[in-house]
Amino acid sequence: NSTQTYHTPIMLKQLARLNQRTATHRFAFSTVQLRSKHSLPPLEYPLEEGVQPAFDGRQLDFHYNKHHQTYVNNLNKMIAGTSFEAMPLDQIIMKTQGDGSHVGVYNNAAQHFNHSFFWKCLRPNPQQNTNEPKGELAKAIEKDFGSVAEFKKQFSDNAVKLFGSGWTWLVLDPTTNKLSIINGSNAQCPIGLKLIPILTVDVWEHAYYLTHQNRRVDYVQAILSNAGGCVNWDFCEENYREAMRK
Amino acid sequence: GGKKNLFFKKKMMNRLTRRNLHQVKNFVTRQQSLRYYSKRNNQFYLPKLDFDHKQGVSPVFTGEQMEYHYEKHHQSYVTKLNSMLNSGDLDKYKDKEISAMIIDAYNSSFTQLYNPLAQHFNHSFFWKCIKPNEGEEEREPTGRLHDAIVSQWGDVETFRNEFKNKAVNNFGSGWTWLVYNPSKPKTPLEVVNTGNADVPTIHEKIPLLTIDVWEHSYYVDYRNDRPKFVDEFWKIVNWEFVEDVFETVENSN
Numbered sequence: 001n002s003t004q005t006y007h008t009p010i011m012l013k014q015l016a017r018l019n020q021r022t023a024t025h026r027f028a029f030s031t032v033q034l035r036s037k038h039s040l041p042p043l044e045y046p047l048e049e050g051v052q053p054a055f056d057g058r059q060l061d062f063h064y065n066k067h068h069q070t071y072v073n074n075l076n077k078m079i080a081g082t083s084f085e086a087m088p089l090d091q092i093i094m095k096t097q098g099d100g101s102h103v104g105v106y107n108n109a110a111q112h113f114n115h116s117f118f119w120k121c122l123r124p125n126p127q128q129n130t131n132e133p134k135g136e137l138a139k140a141i142e143k144d145f146g147s148v149a150e151f152k153k154q155f156s157d158n159a160v161k162l163f164g165s166g167w168t169w170l171v172l173d174p175t176t177n178k179l180s181i182i183n184g185s186n187a188q189c190p191i192g193l194k195l196i197p198i199l200t201v202d203v204w205e206h207a208y209y210l211t212h213q214n215r216r217v218d219y220v221q222a223i224l225s226n227a228g229g230c231v232n233w234d235f236c237e238e239n240y241r242e243a244m245r246k
Numbered sequence: 247g248g249k250k251n252l253f254f255k256k257k258m259m260n261r262l263t264r265r266n267l268h269q270v271k272n273f274v275t276r277q278q279s280l281r282y283y284s285k286r287n288n289q290f291y292l293p294k295l296d297f298d299h300k301q302g303v304s305p306v307f308t309g310e311q312m313e314y315h316y317e318k319h320h321q322s323y324v325t326k327l328n329s330m331l332n333s334g335d336l337d338k339y340k341d342k343e344i345s346a347m348i349i350d351a352y353n354s355s356f357t358q359l360y361n362p363l364a365q366h367f368n369h370s371f372f373w374k375c376i377k378p379n380e381g382e383e384e385r386e387p388t389g390r391l392h393d394a395i396v397s398q399w400g401d402v403e404t405f406r407n408e409f410k411n412k413a414v415n416n417f418g419s420g421w422t423w424l425v426y427n428p429s430k431p432k433t434p435l436e437v438v439n440t441g442n443a444d445v446p447t448i449h450e451k452i453p454l455l456t457i458d459v460w461e462h463s464y465y466v467d468y469r470n471d472r473p474k475f476v477d478e479f480w481k482i483v484n485w486e487f488v489e490d491v492f493e494t495v496e497n498s499n
Contacts, residue, residue: 066470107417163361164419164442165461186418205419205461206470214318214462 037076038089040069041116045124051230052126054222055211067206068115075108089113090191097192110189114167118202120235128228137198137233137240144179152224155181155201159220165204168220170236171195172243196243199236290327292320293370297378304378306478311466319462320369323362330359345447352448364443368421372458377484384480390496391454391489398435406480409437409457413476419460420444424488425451426495434496452495455488 047064050056055063079085084092084105093113096106125131133141133148145151151170158181159168166185173180173195182190190197201207201223208219223229297303299312307315330336336359339347348367351360379385386402387395399405413422420441426434428450435454438446446453457463457479464475 062469070470103417163357166418205465209461209465210469213314213466214322 038072038112040064040072041119043119045122049124049126050211051122051124053128053228054122054219054230055208059208059210062210063202063207064115064119068112071108071111071115075105075112078105078108084109093189093192097189106192107187110187110192113189113191114187114200114202117197118167118200121199121201121232122223122230123232123234125228125230130227131229131231131233132226133231133233133236135237135241136244137237140179140240148226151181152226156217156220156224158183159201159203160217162203168201168203169195169197170199171197172240174243177244196239198239198243199231288331290324290331290366292316292324293373295373301378303376303482304380305382306376306379306467306475306482307464308467311464314466315369315458315463316373320366323365323369326362327359327366330362335359348445349448361443364445367445368443368456368458371453372421372456374487375455375457375484376479376482377487379481382481385483385485387485387489389489389493391485391492394435394492398433405437410473410476412437412439413457413459414473415439416441416459418442422457422459423451423453424455426454426492427451428495452491454491454495455483 043064045051046057047060048057050058050060079087079092084095087095089109089112092105092109096102096109099106132138138148141148141151145154155168155170162168162183162185164185166183166188169182169184169190171180171182171190172178179198182195184190201220203216203220208216212219212222223231295316299316300309302309302312327336336347339350342350344363344367348360348364350356351363386392392402395402395405399408409422409424416422416439418441420439421444423438423440423446425436425438425446427436428434430436436451438449438451440446457476459472459476464472468475468478
Protein backbone atom coordinates (compact mmCIF):
# COMPACT_ATOMS: atom_id res chain seq x y z
CA ASN A 1 0.00 0.00 0.00
CA SER A 2 1.79 3.06 -1.30
CA THR A 3 0.06 5.49 1.05
CA GLN A 4 1.31 3.62 4.09
CA THR A 5 4.93 3.61 3.03
CA TYR A 6 4.68 7.35 2.48
CA HIS A 7 3.20 7.96 5.89
CA THR A 8 6.29 9.77 7.11
CA PRO A 9 6.64 11.22 10.57
CA ILE A 10 6.60 14.73 9.10
CA MET A 11 3.06 14.27 7.83
CA LEU A 12 1.75 12.98 11.11
CA LYS A 13 3.43 15.68 13.11
CA GLN A 14 2.24 18.34 10.69
CA LEU A 15 -1.27 17.04 10.89
CA ALA A 16 -1.13 16.86 14.66
CA ARG A 17 0.13 20.44 14.74
CA LEU A 18 -2.62 21.44 12.38
CA ASN A 19 -5.05 19.89 14.82
CA GLN A 20 -6.32 17.43 12.31
CA ARG A 21 -7.22 13.80 12.63
CA THR A 22 -4.27 11.49 12.20
CA ALA A 23 -4.20 7.77 11.64
CA THR A 24 -3.23 5.14 14.13
CA HIS A 25 0.43 4.62 13.64
CA ARG A 26 3.40 3.11 15.35
CA PHE A 27 4.55 6.60 16.35
CA ALA A 28 3.61 7.24 19.95
CA PHE A 29 2.50 10.83 19.57
CA SER A 30 -0.19 10.25 17.00
CA THR A 31 -3.78 10.66 18.03
CA VAL A 32 -6.69 8.55 16.94
CA GLN A 33 -10.08 10.04 16.29
CA LEU A 34 -11.58 7.71 13.80
CA ARG A 35 -15.19 8.63 14.44
CA SER A 36 -14.95 12.40 14.70
CA LYS A 37 -15.54 14.73 11.80
CA HIS A 38 -13.04 17.12 10.24
CA SER A 39 -13.15 20.56 11.78
CA LEU A 40 -11.67 24.02 11.51
CA PRO A 41 -8.36 24.17 13.41
CA PRO A 42 -8.25 26.96 16.01
CA LEU A 43 -6.23 30.01 14.95
CA GLU A 44 -3.23 30.95 17.03
CA TYR A 45 -3.93 34.66 16.79
CA PRO A 46 -7.08 36.76 17.30
CA LEU A 47 -9.34 36.58 14.28
CA GLU A 48 -10.65 40.11 14.53
CA GLU A 49 -7.16 41.60 14.06
CA GLY A 50 -6.40 39.77 10.88
CA VAL A 51 -2.77 39.13 10.03
CA GLN A 52 -1.11 42.51 9.66
CA PRO A 53 0.26 43.80 7.43
CA ALA A 54 -1.13 41.29 4.92
CA PHE A 55 -4.87 41.48 5.57
CA ASP A 56 -7.35 42.77 8.11
CA GLY A 57 -9.81 41.07 10.44
CA ARG A 58 -12.68 41.38 8.00
CA GLN A 59 -10.71 39.54 5.33
CA LEU A 60 -9.65 36.83 7.77
CA ASP A 61 -13.19 36.43 9.08
CA PHE A 62 -14.56 35.68 5.61
CA HIS A 63 -11.60 33.53 4.65
CA TYR A 64 -11.65 31.40 7.80
CA ASN A 65 -15.32 31.33 8.81
CA LYS A 66 -16.79 31.17 5.31
CA HIS A 67 -14.39 29.78 2.74
CA HIS A 68 -12.40 27.38 4.92
CA GLN A 69 -15.48 26.39 6.91
CA THR A 70 -17.33 25.56 3.68
CA TYR A 71 -14.56 23.21 2.56
CA VAL A 72 -14.73 21.45 5.94
CA ASN A 73 -18.52 21.15 5.78
CA ASN A 74 -18.46 19.91 2.20
CA LEU A 75 -15.73 17.40 2.99
CA ASN A 76 -17.67 15.93 5.91
CA LYS A 77 -20.81 15.72 3.81
CA MET A 78 -19.08 14.08 0.87
CA ILE A 79 -17.21 11.43 2.81
CA ALA A 80 -20.07 10.42 5.11
CA GLY A 81 -20.79 6.74 4.64
CA THR A 82 -17.79 6.18 2.40
CA SER A 83 -14.42 4.56 2.96
CA PHE A 84 -12.93 8.05 3.18
CA GLU A 85 -14.82 8.71 6.39
CA ALA A 86 -12.34 6.92 8.64
CA MET A 87 -9.24 8.12 6.80
CA PRO A 88 -6.92 10.80 8.06
CA LEU A 89 -6.82 13.94 5.94
CA ASP A 90 -3.49 13.31 4.27
CA GLN A 91 -4.54 9.83 3.24
CA ILE A 92 -7.73 11.16 1.64
CA ILE A 93 -5.64 13.61 -0.35
CA MET A 94 -3.10 11.04 -1.48
CA LYS A 95 -5.78 8.50 -2.39
CA THR A 96 -7.81 10.97 -4.48
CA GLN A 97 -4.88 12.77 -6.13
CA GLY A 98 -5.46 12.64 -9.88
CA ASP A 99 -8.62 10.53 -9.45
CA GLY A 100 -11.24 11.89 -11.82
CA SER A 101 -14.10 10.14 -10.07
CA HIS A 102 -13.36 11.75 -6.69
CA VAL A 103 -12.57 15.29 -7.70
CA GLY A 104 -15.05 16.76 -5.19
CA VAL A 105 -13.53 14.87 -2.27
CA TYR A 106 -10.02 15.83 -3.37
CA ASN A 107 -10.87 19.50 -3.80
CA ASN A 108 -12.42 19.86 -0.38
CA ALA A 109 -9.88 17.70 1.46
CA ALA A 110 -6.94 19.45 -0.17
CA GLN A 111 -8.40 22.91 0.43
CA HIS A 112 -8.96 21.98 4.08
CA PHE A 113 -5.31 20.94 4.39
CA ASN A 114 -4.03 23.92 2.39
CA HIS A 115 -5.89 26.44 4.50
CA SER A 116 -4.99 24.75 7.80
CA PHE A 117 -1.34 24.83 6.74
CA PHE A 118 -1.59 28.45 5.59
CA TRP A 119 -2.93 29.70 8.95
CA LYS A 120 0.13 28.16 10.60
CA CYS A 121 2.47 29.82 8.10
CA LEU A 122 1.32 33.25 9.28
CA ARG A 123 2.09 35.26 12.37
CA PRO A 124 0.70 38.79 12.75
CA ASN A 125 3.34 41.52 12.69
CA PRO A 126 1.49 44.77 13.32
CA GLN A 127 4.69 46.41 14.63
CA GLN A 128 6.31 45.53 11.30
CA ASN A 129 9.40 44.16 12.97
CA THR A 130 12.12 42.54 10.91
CA ASN A 131 10.99 39.07 9.96
CA GLU A 132 13.38 36.69 8.26
CA PRO A 133 13.97 32.97 7.87
CA LYS A 134 16.56 31.63 10.31
CA GLY A 135 18.50 28.54 11.29
CA GLU A 136 18.71 25.47 9.11
CA LEU A 137 15.96 26.61 6.79
CA ALA A 138 17.76 29.89 6.08
CA LYS A 139 20.93 27.94 5.28
CA ALA A 140 19.04 25.58 2.98
CA ILE A 141 17.36 28.52 1.21
CA GLU A 142 20.76 30.10 0.65
CA LYS A 143 22.11 26.83 -0.67
CA ASP A 144 19.22 26.10 -3.04
CA PHE A 145 18.36 29.65 -4.17
CA GLY A 146 21.61 31.56 -3.73
CA SER A 147 20.19 33.99 -1.19
CA VAL A 148 17.05 34.70 0.82
CA ALA A 149 16.41 37.75 -1.36
CA GLU A 150 16.56 35.65 -4.52
CA PHE A 151 14.22 33.08 -2.97
CA LYS A 152 11.71 35.80 -2.08
CA LYS A 153 11.89 37.27 -5.58
CA GLN A 154 11.24 33.88 -7.19
CA PHE A 155 8.46 33.08 -4.76
CA SER A 156 6.77 36.41 -5.40
CA ASP A 157 7.17 36.11 -9.18
CA ASN A 158 5.61 32.66 -9.09
CA ALA A 159 2.74 33.82 -6.92
CA VAL A 160 1.96 36.77 -9.19
CA LYS A 161 2.13 34.82 -12.43
CA LEU A 162 -0.09 31.98 -11.19
CA PHE A 163 -3.08 32.41 -13.51
CA GLY A 164 -6.50 31.90 -11.97
CA SER A 165 -6.79 30.43 -8.47
CA GLY A 166 -4.15 28.49 -6.59
CA TRP A 167 -1.30 28.36 -4.10
CA THR A 168 2.42 29.04 -4.24
CA TRP A 169 4.56 26.67 -2.17
CA LEU A 170 8.06 26.27 -0.87
CA VAL A 171 8.45 22.50 -0.79
CA LEU A 172 11.12 19.93 -0.02
CA ASP A 173 11.51 16.97 -2.32
CA PRO A 174 12.29 14.09 0.06
CA THR A 175 14.04 12.11 -2.67
CA THR A 176 16.63 14.86 -3.27
CA ASN A 177 16.39 16.94 -0.08
CA LYS A 178 16.23 20.01 -2.28
CA LEU A 179 13.95 22.98 -1.75
CA SER A 180 11.95 24.33 -4.64
CA ILE A 181 9.06 26.68 -5.36
CA ILE A 182 5.98 25.28 -7.06
CA ASN A 183 2.62 26.65 -8.12
CA GLY A 184 -0.49 24.54 -7.64
CA SER A 185 -3.71 25.48 -9.41
CA ASN A 186 -7.02 25.47 -7.60
CA ALA A 187 -6.77 22.89 -4.79
CA GLN A 188 -3.55 21.16 -5.82
CA CYS A 189 -1.78 20.04 -2.64
CA PRO A 190 1.93 19.10 -2.66
CA ILE A 191 1.45 16.10 -0.38
CA GLY A 192 -0.55 14.54 -3.20
CA LEU A 193 2.63 14.82 -5.26
CA LYS A 194 4.77 13.35 -2.45
CA LEU A 195 6.42 16.71 -1.75
CA ILE A 196 6.75 18.15 1.74
CA PRO A 197 5.27 21.62 2.26
CA ILE A 198 7.42 24.17 4.09
CA LEU A 199 5.57 27.44 3.39
CA THR A 200 2.50 28.43 1.40
CA VAL A 201 0.67 31.55 0.27
CA ASP A 202 -2.96 31.38 -0.84
CA VAL A 203 -3.41 33.36 -4.07
CA TRP A 204 -7.06 32.62 -4.66
CA GLU A 205 -8.61 36.07 -5.05
CA HIS A 206 -10.72 35.53 -1.93
CA ALA A 207 -7.48 35.53 0.10
CA TYR A 208 -6.72 39.17 -0.57
CA TYR A 209 -9.54 40.87 -2.45
CA LEU A 210 -11.11 42.82 0.41
CA THR A 211 -7.72 44.25 1.45
CA HIS A 212 -5.74 44.52 -1.77
CA GLN A 213 -8.36 44.08 -4.52
CA ASN A 214 -6.53 43.22 -7.75
CA ARG A 215 -3.08 44.04 -6.36
CA ARG A 216 -1.88 40.52 -5.69
CA VAL A 217 1.77 41.63 -5.76
CA ASP A 218 1.18 43.96 -2.79
CA TYR A 219 -0.44 41.17 -0.80
CA VAL A 220 2.44 38.74 -1.44
CA GLN A 221 4.96 41.45 -0.60
CA ALA A 222 3.18 42.18 2.66
CA ILE A 223 3.56 38.53 3.65
CA LEU A 224 7.13 37.95 2.52
CA SER A 225 8.81 41.23 3.28
CA ASN A 226 11.94 41.20 5.46
CA ALA A 227 10.97 44.49 6.97
CA GLY A 228 7.62 43.73 8.51
CA GLY A 229 6.35 40.59 6.77
CA CYS A 230 4.19 38.07 8.57
CA VAL A 231 5.54 34.63 7.74
CA ASN A 232 5.83 32.40 10.77
CA TRP A 233 9.39 31.34 10.03
CA ASP A 234 9.51 29.23 13.21
CA PHE A 235 6.76 27.01 11.82
CA CYS A 236 8.51 26.78 8.46
CA GLU A 237 11.84 25.97 10.18
CA GLU A 238 10.11 23.19 12.12
CA ASN A 239 8.64 21.79 8.91
CA TYR A 240 12.06 21.78 7.34
CA ARG A 241 13.83 20.16 10.30
CA GLU A 242 11.18 17.46 10.54
CA ALA A 243 11.44 16.78 6.84
CA MET A 244 15.22 16.43 7.03
CA ARG A 245 15.12 14.07 9.99
CA LYS A 246 15.30 10.61 8.45
CA GLY B 247 -16.26 -2.08 -46.80
CA GLY B 248 -15.11 -0.75 -43.42
CA LYS B 249 -12.29 1.41 -44.77
CA LYS B 250 -14.57 3.22 -47.21
CA ASN B 251 -17.06 3.99 -44.43
CA LEU B 252 -14.28 5.30 -42.22
CA PHE B 253 -12.98 7.54 -45.01
CA PHE B 254 -16.47 8.88 -45.68
CA LYS B 255 -17.12 9.39 -41.99
CA LYS B 256 -13.85 11.28 -41.59
CA LYS B 257 -14.67 13.44 -44.61
CA MET B 258 -18.08 14.23 -43.12
CA MET B 259 -16.56 15.10 -39.77
CA ASN B 260 -13.90 17.29 -41.36
CA ARG B 261 -16.55 19.15 -43.29
CA LEU B 262 -18.60 19.58 -40.14
CA THR B 263 -15.61 20.78 -38.14
CA ARG B 264 -14.57 23.17 -40.90
CA ARG B 265 -18.09 24.55 -41.04
CA ASN B 266 -18.20 24.95 -37.24
CA LEU B 267 -14.85 26.70 -37.21
CA HIS B 268 -15.97 28.92 -40.04
CA GLN B 269 -19.06 29.88 -38.07
CA VAL B 270 -17.06 30.41 -34.96
CA LYS B 271 -14.49 32.53 -36.76
CA ASN B 272 -17.21 34.66 -38.29
CA PHE B 273 -19.04 34.93 -35.03
CA VAL B 274 -17.04 37.80 -33.65
CA THR B 275 -16.78 39.79 -36.86
CA ARG B 276 -20.55 39.58 -37.21
CA GLN B 277 -20.94 41.06 -33.77
CA GLN B 278 -20.30 44.61 -34.90
CA SER B 279 -21.07 45.76 -31.42
CA LEU B 280 -18.16 43.81 -29.96
CA ARG B 281 -15.40 46.20 -30.98
CA TYR B 282 -12.29 45.79 -28.89
CA TYR B 283 -9.46 45.88 -31.38
CA SER B 284 -8.76 48.68 -33.77
CA LYS B 285 -7.11 47.67 -37.02
CA ARG B 286 -6.65 51.32 -37.86
CA ASN B 287 -4.57 52.08 -34.80
CA ASN B 288 -3.30 48.55 -34.42
CA GLN B 289 -4.05 48.57 -30.73
CA PHE B 290 -6.30 46.62 -28.42
CA TYR B 291 -8.63 48.69 -26.30
CA LEU B 292 -11.26 48.38 -23.63
CA PRO B 293 -14.61 48.30 -25.38
CA LYS B 294 -16.91 51.19 -24.68
CA LEU B 295 -19.72 50.03 -22.42
CA ASP B 296 -23.41 50.56 -23.11
CA PHE B 297 -23.84 51.83 -19.56
CA ASP B 298 -21.86 54.00 -17.13
CA HIS B 299 -19.92 51.41 -15.15
CA LYS B 300 -19.15 53.93 -12.41
CA GLN B 301 -22.82 53.74 -11.52
CA GLY B 302 -22.56 49.98 -11.21
CA VAL B 303 -25.03 47.66 -12.92
CA SER B 304 -28.12 48.08 -10.83
CA PRO B 305 -29.27 46.19 -8.83
CA VAL B 306 -26.50 43.57 -8.99
CA PHE B 307 -23.12 45.32 -9.11
CA THR B 308 -22.05 48.47 -7.29
CA GLY B 309 -19.93 51.13 -8.94
CA GLU B 310 -16.98 50.01 -6.81
CA GLN B 311 -17.26 46.41 -8.04
CA MET B 312 -17.50 47.55 -11.66
CA GLU B 313 -14.63 50.00 -11.39
CA TYR B 314 -12.27 47.30 -10.19
CA HIS B 315 -13.50 44.78 -12.72
CA TYR B 316 -13.47 47.02 -15.79
CA GLU B 317 -10.73 49.56 -15.00
CA LYS B 318 -8.29 47.17 -13.29
CA HIS B 319 -8.81 43.54 -14.24
CA HIS B 320 -10.06 43.91 -17.80
CA GLN B 321 -7.70 46.84 -18.43
CA SER B 322 -4.70 44.76 -17.29
CA TYR B 323 -5.38 42.23 -20.05
CA VAL B 324 -5.59 45.01 -22.65
CA THR B 325 -2.36 46.55 -21.38
CA LYS B 326 -0.63 43.19 -21.56
CA LEU B 327 -1.83 42.59 -25.12
CA ASN B 328 -0.65 46.00 -26.31
CA SER B 329 2.73 45.49 -24.70
CA MET B 330 3.09 42.21 -26.60
CA LEU B 331 1.88 43.89 -29.78
CA ASN B 332 4.34 46.75 -29.44
CA SER B 333 7.21 44.35 -28.74
CA GLY B 334 6.57 42.55 -31.99
CA ASP B 335 5.46 39.34 -30.26
CA LEU B 336 2.25 39.24 -32.27
CA ASP B 337 3.63 39.96 -35.73
CA LYS B 338 2.60 36.59 -37.11
CA TYR B 339 -1.04 37.41 -36.30
CA LYS B 340 -1.03 40.68 -38.23
CA ASP B 341 -3.99 39.89 -40.47
CA LYS B 342 -5.86 37.45 -38.27
CA GLU B 343 -9.22 38.01 -36.63
CA ILE B 344 -9.39 37.88 -32.84
CA SER B 345 -11.37 34.65 -32.73
CA ALA B 346 -8.84 32.96 -35.02
CA MET B 347 -5.99 34.28 -32.87
CA ILE B 348 -7.59 32.78 -29.78
CA ILE B 349 -7.92 29.37 -31.38
CA ASP B 350 -4.40 29.49 -32.80
CA ALA B 351 -2.87 30.60 -29.50
CA TYR B 352 -4.72 27.79 -27.73
CA ASN B 353 -3.70 25.11 -30.21
CA SER B 354 -0.07 26.20 -30.18
CA SER B 355 0.01 26.52 -26.37
CA PHE B 356 1.03 30.16 -26.65
CA THR B 357 -0.23 30.71 -23.12
CA GLN B 358 1.33 34.14 -22.77
CA LEU B 359 -1.00 35.34 -25.54
CA TYR B 360 -3.94 33.03 -24.98
CA ASN B 361 -4.67 34.03 -21.39
CA PRO B 362 -4.94 37.81 -21.84
CA LEU B 363 -6.51 37.54 -25.30
CA ALA B 364 -9.20 35.07 -24.28
CA GLN B 365 -9.86 37.09 -21.12
CA HIS B 366 -10.16 40.26 -23.23
CA PHE B 367 -12.75 38.50 -25.36
CA ASN B 368 -14.56 36.97 -22.38
CA HIS B 369 -14.86 40.26 -20.53
CA SER B 370 -15.90 42.20 -23.65
CA PHE B 371 -18.59 39.60 -24.24
CA PHE B 372 -19.68 39.66 -20.61
CA TRP B 373 -20.23 43.45 -20.65
CA LYS B 374 -22.62 42.96 -23.59
CA CYS B 375 -24.53 40.31 -21.68
CA ILE B 376 -25.52 42.64 -18.85
CA LYS B 377 -27.56 45.81 -18.64
CA PRO B 378 -28.76 47.89 -15.68
CA ASN B 379 -32.28 47.19 -14.49
CA GLU B 380 -34.36 49.89 -12.79
CA GLY B 381 -36.73 47.31 -11.36
CA GLU B 382 -35.88 44.32 -9.19
CA GLU B 383 -37.48 41.58 -11.27
CA GLU B 384 -35.56 38.89 -13.14
CA ARG B 385 -35.51 39.38 -16.87
CA GLU B 386 -36.81 36.70 -19.22
CA PRO B 387 -35.67 35.54 -22.66
CA THR B 388 -38.15 36.14 -25.47
CA GLY B 389 -38.72 35.14 -29.07
CA ARG B 390 -37.00 32.20 -30.73
CA LEU B 391 -34.44 31.85 -27.97
CA HIS B 392 -37.19 31.53 -25.39
CA ASP B 393 -38.82 28.84 -27.49
CA ALA B 394 -35.55 26.99 -27.95
CA ILE B 395 -34.89 27.06 -24.19
CA VAL B 396 -38.37 25.79 -23.41
CA SER B 397 -38.06 23.14 -26.09
CA GLN B 398 -34.85 21.80 -24.55
CA TRP B 399 -35.42 22.32 -20.80
CA GLY B 400 -39.20 22.29 -20.47
CA ASP B 401 -39.23 25.76 -18.95
CA VAL B 402 -36.92 28.70 -18.29
CA GLU B 403 -36.70 27.92 -14.56
CA THR B 404 -35.20 24.49 -15.23
CA PHE B 405 -32.65 26.05 -17.57
CA ARG B 406 -31.78 28.64 -14.91
CA ASN B 407 -31.33 25.89 -12.33
CA GLU B 408 -28.87 24.02 -14.51
CA PHE B 409 -27.00 27.24 -15.24
CA LYS B 410 -26.84 28.14 -11.55
CA ASN B 411 -25.78 24.64 -10.53
CA LYS B 412 -22.93 24.68 -13.01
CA ALA B 413 -21.87 28.23 -12.11
CA VAL B 414 -21.81 27.49 -8.39
CA ASN B 415 -19.84 24.27 -8.86
CA ASN B 416 -17.31 25.77 -11.28
CA PHE B 417 -14.32 25.18 -8.99
CA GLY B 418 -11.64 27.86 -8.95
CA SER B 419 -11.74 30.65 -11.53
CA GLY B 420 -13.78 30.46 -14.71
CA TRP B 421 -16.91 31.24 -16.67
CA THR B 422 -20.30 29.61 -17.14
CA TRP B 423 -21.90 29.83 -20.57
CA LEU B 424 -25.02 29.26 -22.54
CA VAL B 425 -23.62 28.12 -25.88
CA TYR B 426 -24.80 27.09 -29.33
CA ASN B 427 -23.41 23.77 -30.45
CA PRO B 428 -23.54 23.84 -34.26
CA SER B 429 -22.99 20.09 -34.52
CA LYS B 430 -26.39 19.51 -32.88
CA PRO B 431 -28.82 21.65 -34.89
CA LYS B 432 -31.91 19.98 -33.36
CA THR B 433 -30.80 20.60 -29.74
CA PRO B 434 -28.06 23.18 -30.07
CA LEU B 435 -28.29 24.90 -26.68
CA GLU B 436 -25.94 23.77 -23.92
CA VAL B 437 -24.77 25.08 -20.56
CA VAL B 438 -21.02 24.62 -20.15
CA ASN B 439 -18.32 25.58 -17.66
CA THR B 440 -14.88 26.74 -18.66
CA GLY B 441 -11.91 27.23 -16.34
CA ASN B 442 -9.58 30.22 -16.09
CA ALA B 443 -9.51 31.95 -19.50
CA ASP B 444 -11.07 29.22 -21.61
CA VAL B 445 -13.57 30.27 -24.27
CA PRO B 446 -16.12 27.77 -25.61
CA THR B 447 -14.91 28.56 -29.14
CA ILE B 448 -11.90 26.32 -28.53
CA HIS B 449 -14.40 23.48 -28.28
CA GLU B 450 -16.23 24.75 -31.39
CA LYS B 451 -19.20 26.01 -29.44
CA ILE B 452 -20.56 29.49 -29.94
CA PRO B 453 -21.03 31.73 -26.89
CA LEU B 454 -24.52 33.17 -26.38
CA LEU B 455 -24.46 34.27 -22.72
CA THR B 456 -21.81 34.25 -20.02
CA ILE B 457 -21.32 34.93 -16.34
CA ASP B 458 -17.85 35.63 -14.91
CA VAL B 459 -17.34 33.49 -11.82
CA TRP B 460 -13.76 34.48 -11.12
CA GLU B 461 -13.93 35.71 -7.53
CA HIS B 462 -12.89 39.24 -8.60
CA SER B 463 -16.18 39.44 -10.50
CA TYR B 464 -18.36 39.41 -7.37
CA TYR B 465 -16.19 39.56 -4.27
CA VAL B 466 -16.69 43.24 -3.45
CA ASP B 467 -20.48 42.90 -3.50
CA TYR B 468 -21.11 39.27 -2.56
CA ARG B 469 -17.95 38.06 -0.82
CA ASN B 470 -18.02 34.26 -0.80
CA ASP B 471 -21.72 34.05 -1.66
CA ARG B 472 -21.48 32.98 -5.29
CA PRO B 473 -24.92 31.28 -5.19
CA LYS B 474 -26.56 34.59 -4.28
CA PHE B 475 -24.63 36.39 -7.00
CA VAL B 476 -25.84 33.89 -9.61
CA ASP B 477 -29.44 34.28 -8.41
CA GLU B 478 -29.20 38.06 -8.73
CA PHE B 479 -27.52 37.85 -12.13
CA TRP B 480 -30.83 37.08 -13.85
CA LYS B 481 -31.99 40.61 -13.04
CA ILE B 482 -29.39 42.16 -15.33
CA VAL B 483 -29.09 39.72 -18.23
CA ASN B 484 -29.34 41.64 -21.50
CA TRP B 485 -31.56 39.14 -23.31
CA GLU B 486 -31.83 41.38 -26.40
CA PHE B 487 -28.13 40.87 -27.05
CA VAL B 488 -28.27 37.15 -26.34
CA GLU B 489 -31.32 36.68 -28.59
CA ASP B 490 -29.62 38.67 -31.32
CA VAL B 491 -26.54 36.43 -31.22
CA PHE B 492 -28.70 33.31 -31.16
CA GLU B 493 -30.75 34.38 -34.15
CA THR B 494 -27.67 35.40 -36.12
CA VAL B 495 -26.07 32.02 -35.51
CA GLU B 496 -29.28 30.09 -36.21
CA ASN B 497 -29.89 31.94 -39.45
CA SER B 498 -26.42 31.13 -40.71
CA ASN B 499 -26.60 27.45 -39.74
